[in-house]
Amino acid sequence: MAAQSAVQGRQGGGGVREQEIAVEQRHLDRVYRRLEDKIHEVEFLMSDAAQRGHVGTPGALAERDAQVYRASVHLNRLNSEFEDFLFGRIDLLRGKDGKKGSDGAYTSVDPADDAIRADATADIAETLHIGRIGVLDTDYSPLVIDWRAPAAAPFYRSTPVAPGRVVRRRVIRSKGRRVLGVEDDLLRPELTTGLPVVGDGALMAALGQARTHTMRDIVASIQAEQDMVIRAPAASVTEVTGGPGTGKTAVALHRAAYLLYQDRRRYSGGILCVSPTPLLVAYTEGVLPSLGEEGQVAIRALGSLVDGVTAELYDEPAVARVKGSLRMQKVLRNAARGCLELAPGAPETLRVVAFGRRLELSATELAAVRRAALGGTAPVNLMRPRARRLLLDALWRRTGRRFDDTELAAEERQGFDEDITTEQDFTDFLDAWWPLLEPRTVLAALADERRLARWSRRVLTPPEVRKVARSLRREGVSTHDVALLDELAALLGPLPRPKRREADPLDQLTGLEEVTTYADRLEGGRRGRADRLEEERTEYAHVIVDEAQDLTPMQWRMVGRRGRTATWTIVGDPAQSSWSDVDEAAQARDEALGSRPRRRFTLTVNYRNPAEIADVASTVLALAMPGTEPPRAVRTTGVAPRYEVAGADLGADVRAAAARLLSEVDGTVGVVVAMGRRAQARGWIEGLGERVVALGSLEAKGLEYDATLVVSPAEIAEESPAGLRVLYVALTRATQRLAVLSTPLDTPDSAGIPDLLLP
Numbered sequence: 211m212a213a214q215s216a217v218q219g220r221q222g223g224g225g226v227r228e229q230e231i232a233v234e235q236r237h238l239d240r241v242y243r244r245l246e247d248k249i250h251e252v253e254f255l256m257s258d259a260a261q262r263g264h265v266g267t268p269g270a271l272a273e274r275d276a277q278v279y280r281a282s283v284h285l286n287r288l289n290s291e292f293e294d295f296l297f298g299r300i301d302l303l304r305g306k307d308g309k310k311g312s313d314g315a316y317t318s319v320d321p322a323d324d325a326i327r328a329d330a331t332a333d334i335a336e337t338l339h340i341g342r343i344g345v346l347d348t349d350y351s352p353l354v355i356d357w358r359a360p361a362a363a364p365f366y367r368s369t370p371v372a373p374g375r376v377v378r379r380r381v382i383r384s385k386g387r388r389v390l391g392v393e394d395d396l397l398r399p400e401l402t403t404g405l406p407v408v409g410d411g412a413l414m415a416a417l418g419q420a421r422t423h424t425m426r427d428i429v430a431s432i433q434a435e436q437d438m439v440i441r442a443p444a445a446s447v448t449e450v451t452g453g454p455g456t457g458k459t460a461v462a463l464h465r466a467a468y469l470l471y472q473d474r475r476r477y478s479g480g481i482l483c484v485s486p487t488p489l490l491v492a493y494t495e496g497v498l499p500s501l502g503e504e505g506q507v508a509i510r511a512l513g514s515l516v517d518g519v520t521a522e523l524y525d526e527p528a529v530a531r532v533k534g535s536l537r538m539q540k541v542l543r544n545a546a547r548g549c550l551e552l553a554p555g556a557p558e559t560l561r562v563v564a565f566g567r568r569l570e571l572s573a574t575e576l577a578a579v580r581r582a583a584l585g586g587t588a589p590v591n592l593m594r595p596r597a598r599r600l601l602l603d604a605l606w607r608r609t610g611r612r613f614d615d616t617e618l619a620a621e622e623r624q625g626f627d628e629d630i631t632t633e634q635d636f637t638d639f640l641d642a643w644w645p646l647l648e649p650r651t652v653l654a655a656l657a658d659e660r661r662l663a664r665w666s667r668r669v670l671t672p673p674e675v676r677k678v679a680r681s682l683r684r685e686g687v688s689t690h691d692v693a694l695l696d697e698l699a700a701l702l703g704p705l706p707r708p709k710r711r712e713a714d715p716l717d718q719l720t721g722l723e724e725v726t727t728y729a730d731r732l733e734g735g736r737r738g739r740a741d742r743l744e745e746e747r748t749e750y751a752h753v754i755v756d757e758a759q760d761l762t763p764m765q766w767r768m769v770g771r772r773g774r775t776a777t778w779t780i781v782g783d784p785a786q787s788s789w790s791d792v793d794e795a796a797q798a799r800d801e802a803l804g805s806r807p808r809r810r811f812t813l814t815v816n817y818r819n820p821a822e823i824a825d826v827a828s829t830v831l832a833l834a835m836p837g838t839e840p841p842r843a844v845r846t847t848g849v850a851p852r853y854e855v856a857g858a859d860l861g862a863d864v865r866a867a868a869a870r871l872l873s874e875v876d877g878t879v880g881v882v883v884a885m886g887r888r889a890q891a892r893g894w895i896e897g898l899g900e901r902v903v904a905l906g907s908l909e910a911k912g913l914e915y916d917a918t919l920v921v922s923p924a925e926i927a928e929e930s931p932a933g934l935r936v937l938y939v940a941l942t943r944a945t946q947r948l949a950v951l952s953t954p955l956d957t958p959d960s961a962g963i964p965d966l967l968l969p
């Protein structure tokens with residue numbers, strides 16, 4: 211048997227490879243011919259609709275416009291999916307029950323009992339091609355199966371240990387209309403089926419590729435444990451943990467595409483994907499469009515979740531800790547109410563004229579009215595009408611009028627109210643005494659130390675008050691401020707806004723001209739459309755939280771408000787948490803998610819770092835989170851990390867080390883420094899080209915580079931209480947090479963290895 215499998219084993223040699231490429235080229239040609247036919251059909255539908263113009267009943271016109279709209283979206287998809295959209299193939303044994311599903315493929319996961327003969331030979335009963343969208347032939351047989359369809363699952367799930375019906379899995383590499391290569395994995399090497407096997411497997415080929423500044427989809431090489439997460443039923447909360455490089459971000463994004471495919475109607479309510487930094491948003495933004503999905507998915511950084519605000523500042527760890535903690539709820543509640551008293555020029559008393567006499571409410575009486583109005587928990591801005599009513603009650607009492615006849619009393623009172631409320635003095639008073647407040651006004655008020663001390667009595671300590679107030683006096687907002695602004699928005703309630711016309715595409719379509727314009731927008735205005743979508747939604751059907759270990763309790767509250775009725779996918783790694791109090795953050799997450807049932811998954815394989823780098827990182831992991839199991843690295847490069855000790859000119863040494871890494875890899879180089887050195891480091895590498903970037907340790911979260919230079923591990927570790935975990939993040943960003951530059955703070959040994967990295 212072993213001899214037989216060797217015969218049909220790897221046949222990378224020219225002839226077989228070329229032959230197999232030619233086989234796939236023929237299939238791809240067939241798919242293209244079919245796609246072109248479909249495009250002609252759609253174009254016909256569109257021009258036909260245009261010719262019929264505006265003739266017909268309003269209902270028929272609306273139906274036609276809807277049809278044209280759908281056709282234009284489909285056309286756009288077909289056109290954009292032309293690039294590299296066929297990527298996989300599986301060759302399968304006959305299914306156990308011999309039944310086929312609606313897509314024409316056998317439904318059974320297991321092979322029929324007689325599919326394998328006694329002499330270990332078998333026939334291939336079915337060959338399926340997998341792609342980014344499904345394409346049916348004219349006879350409805352599947353030419354390409356959508357990667358998210360049930361029939362495609364074996365492409366991802368089968369392993370040599372549990373191959374199911376799959377004999378050979380093939381990844382097809384193509385560009386445009388040309389097949390460039392194939393990579394095979396033989397899942398039943400013990401069988402003789404006559405299938406040739408080419409290449410070293412797709413996963414290794416994918417992992418070895420040079421990196422760019424944007425993440426690629428992994429649709430051609432999703433691994434079985436990842437596929438379990440991607441296709442997990444949309445339970446209330448799907449929770450995924452896994453070490454660095456285990457594909458958590460990739461899996462979360464592919465899951466969004468899968469959920470949309472599974473239940474487009476349900477998820478038309480939008481999917482929100484929350485990332486910790488704008489850098490990670492920019493890095494991951496291309497993945498969903500490459501999977502044919504984007505319009506329904508908004509990827510936003512934590513600092514951009516509130517419309518009209520973009521966080522640009524970082525808070526030092528001590529300030530972040532206060533701003534992120536649940537204690538701020540109480541402080542903000544006090545501030546939202548306290549701010550009512552701060553309006554410039556607010557009058558101390560209220561004077562109006564009614565029934566020919568002056569009526570007055572004193573400062574004490576006004577304070578009592580305010581207290582009564584604020585008694586409930588309703589948002590402060592929404593309590594203004596209640597305050598107005600209480601003022602009128604107090605003024606009415608002041609008139610001293612009494613009526614035995616209730617009808618007459620009601621009439622008199624109504625007249626009184628109308629008189630008063632149309633008096634300019636009264637409306638001016640109300641505007642000044644109960645101003646409509648915006649979150650930013652209240653946050654700005656907290657920058658005053660005395661005021662903050664008053665509103666945070668018995669909640670924050672004096673040093674905390676000083677630091678927080680100082681941080682709020684800076685120009686701009688931090689990521690943590692955004693969560694405070696969102697909390698304030700909830701405490702204050704909305705301001706009345708002029709109505710905006712909804713931008714429903716169907717409203718705007720009246721014929722071919724509009725379709726073309728809309729299709730152009732689909733093609734060219736991707737960002738603009740995504741932006742509009744983000745602006746319009748405040749609640750989502752599904753919320754994905756990436757790097758979930760980093761959300762502060764206040765950030766959990768902010769994200770929680772956007773998914774009150776949503777299902778959730780939460781991915782993270784406690785060992786990479788930059789939040790100093792891991793327990794408090796976990797508690798806040800539990801509060802945000804409430805009692806929703808959770809399904810937990812763990813990813814165990816590190817696809818990013820070669821073992822040489824993963825080993826160094828696990829030394830730090832043992833210090834940062836003793837007892838935590840690091841993920842298993844799947845690759846080795848044979849290149850050990852390089853250790854250097856900086857001389858008198860740190861900048862020159864960083865520049866030289868970065869330049870050296872640039873000469874050693876084809877793709878990107880990340881220079882990771884302590885947050886306090888960010889600006890300096892950008893200067894050091896200036897002019898070295900676009901392939902290299904300098905980042906603060908917290909900015910490196912989620913990103914990856916071909917090579918990474920970590921500057922002074924000790925400085926990174928000492929910068930915050932969670933410093934060791936932040937260092938762990940920095941050390942796990944490289945796919946090929948790692949260099950570490952030490953300063954005296956690192957107390958390197960004679961080989962230049964910093965103290966913290968010694969095994």
Ligand SMILES: Nc1ncnc2c1ncn2[C@@H]1O[C@H](COP(=O)(O)OP(=O)(O)OP(=O)(O)O)[C@@H](O)[C@H]1O
Pocket residue numbers: 413416417426427428431432433436452453454455456457458459460461783786817818911912913914942
């Ligand atoms: N099945 C796969 N096939 C090919 N590449 C993969 C696969 N799984 C993960 N990768 C690659 O491994 C790298 C790490 O993936 P990803 O960034 O999603 O990991 P992560 O768990 O989010 O890491 P971190 O916790 O460090 O942010 C990426 O380059 C990704 O494309």
